[in-house]
Amino acid sequence: MTITFIAHSTPEPALYGAMAAILAELRALPLCHLPVTHDANRFANARQYVTRQGHQLASGLVWLERLTGRDASAESDFNTLINCALKEDIVVPSMQPISQELTRFAAENGINVELLRVTEQQGKFQLEDAITGKIRSNGWGRDAFGRWALGTVSQPVMRAGKNLRVALVGDFGEHRDSYPAMLAALGDAADALALSIEVVYVTPHLIGSQLDCTLFDVDGILLPGVLNSTEENPLVGQLATATWAMENRLPLLGINQGMHLMVAALGQQILGHDRVVMHGATTLNGVQTSLPSDTPPQQRLGDQRIYSKAGSRVEQVLGCEATLRYNQRWSLNPQLLDDLQSAGLCISGSDAQGQGAEAIELHDHPFFVGVQGQPDLQSRRERPSPLLMAFLQQVRxxxxxxxxxxxxxxxxxxxxxxxxxxxxxxxxxxxxxxxx
Incomplete structure (x- = not known):
């Protein structure tokens, strides 16, 4: 049996494991992976990929699920890799070339070792033999949504209609290099609808006239929950973006913490002051907007079922029940829900016990929908997220x-x-x- 190590010496979490996933798909082999660390100061969201079973891993491993439909397993130590390779050939990504000691250890256990490395030329990535330098794959590149494609194009889409401008909150580098799932999922939905969209990146700290100038001609806003910002309080700008969409009746889809910021925007408008909308510790404009909780909610990871409220937009999109991927640390403050529901907020999704607020929407608004889950982690080219598709349809x-x-x-x-x-x-x- 053989272990194929693929070394990709790159700091970007979004690239980690991508070429290994491509090779695993081409050879129909399983991918195993060792523990890996990235620069947390530069890439705060380097470990935001969550598997169906709830393993939280390097963000680039999302490409394995997108390309093969298979979950990335939990991180393995080297002995586990040897045991796996004794049963079948495996592919293993790494950030650095494998040491001679590890290669020797594998050989001593009767395992063949193939050493490949990722090289880049003019934006195209290919695999070459680390010993002979022989090219072992064609050039792979990334499209406008960060998705991997062989050559220059893959699965061309005949697009119709005018160009739509969709604002995506977060820096370009954050979505392209650190957390690639949301941008890729947006591209999946646009392809399925044959829409031509231009992504407008909205840095999380924008407020006031700068935010107005950025958003005045966009057609919809996507507010994800996984963001990185060096600002002291990046939630202020994200809250302002949610408020802008509500006041200007612009389609808005909030993901994870983005949903909570939507409820915060509504709460501040309806209740007239900064009140608690989340359990946890969050400060907006110097005012603590979260209520101390003696028993804060535990982080929820992996696939979970949600149940939609009859007649809601969420039910129209997801059906009466659906499975969403979770990477969630927050819960809405139940003390405010009665007031907000009286103001038009609809709790359109709940858990199996009929409790919690897994999805929300706002009456008398074109599209003001938020979910606790991460539908972007479930999206693939051939199976885009229904929520993102519904959002883009309303944008159009x-x-x-x-x-x-x-x-x-x-x-x-x-x-x-x-x-x-x-x-x-x-x-x-x-x-x-x-x-x-």
Whole structure:
């Protein structure tokens, strides 16, 4: 049996394991992986991929599930790798070349070792033999949504309609290099709907006029829960973004903590002051907006069932029950739910016991939907997230309605009295009448 080690010397968590996952798919082999660490100061969300079983791993391992449909298992030690390789061939990613000691140890246990490394030329990644330098794969690249494709294009999509601008909260580098799942899932949904979209990245700290200038011409906002910011309090800008979408009736989908920020925006508008919307420790504008909890909720990881409220938009999208992937540390403060529900908030998803707020939406709003789960972690090219598809469909619909409204407004303000038109003024001057 053989262990194929694939060394990719890159600091970006989004690239870790990607080429190994591609090779595992091409050879129909399992992928195993050792513990790995990234620069936490530079990539705070380097370990945000959660498997169905609830293992929290390096974010780049999401490519294994996206490419093969198989879960990444828990991290293994080297002895576990040897035991696996005694049964079948395996592929193992690494950030650095494997040492000679480990290679020798594998050989002593009757395991063949293949050493490959990832090289990059002009944005294309390929595998080469670490000993002979022979190229072992064609060039793979990443599309506009960070997804891996062989050559320049993969599965071309015939897109129709005008270009839609979708705001994605978070820095470009954060979504491209650290946590790639959300951007890739957005691309999956756009492909399924044959939409042409332009992603507008909204840095988490933007507020006031800067935020207005960034959002004034976007068609929808996606507010994810996995964000990294060097700002002292990045939630302030994210809260302002949720408020902007609510006040301007712009389609908004909130994921994980993004859902809580949507409820916070509604709470501050309806209740008139900063009140608690989450259990935990969160500060907004210097005011503690979370209630101390003697028994804070435990982190929920992995696939869990949610149950939709009859007649809700979430039920229309997900059905009466669905499975969502969770990476959740927060829960809505039940002390505020009655007040917020009276103001139009709908708790549209709950757990198996009918408790909790697993999904929310707002009445009398085109699309103001939030979920506790991470639907982006379940998305694949051939099976995009229904929530993201529903969001983009509403984005398209609202864009069309604005176009119709603009045409109607333009027609309604045309001057009806010809004597007040510029042409009449010009004719009067030519005739010398002096009468307007």
């Amino acid at each position: 619909q609202c864009n069309r309605q604005r176009d119709v409204s603009h045409v109607a407004f333009t027609k309604s303000v045309r001057l009806k009295q010809p004597c007040f038109s510029m042409a009449s003024l010009y004719d009067g001057e030519l005739n010398g009448s002096g009468v307007i």
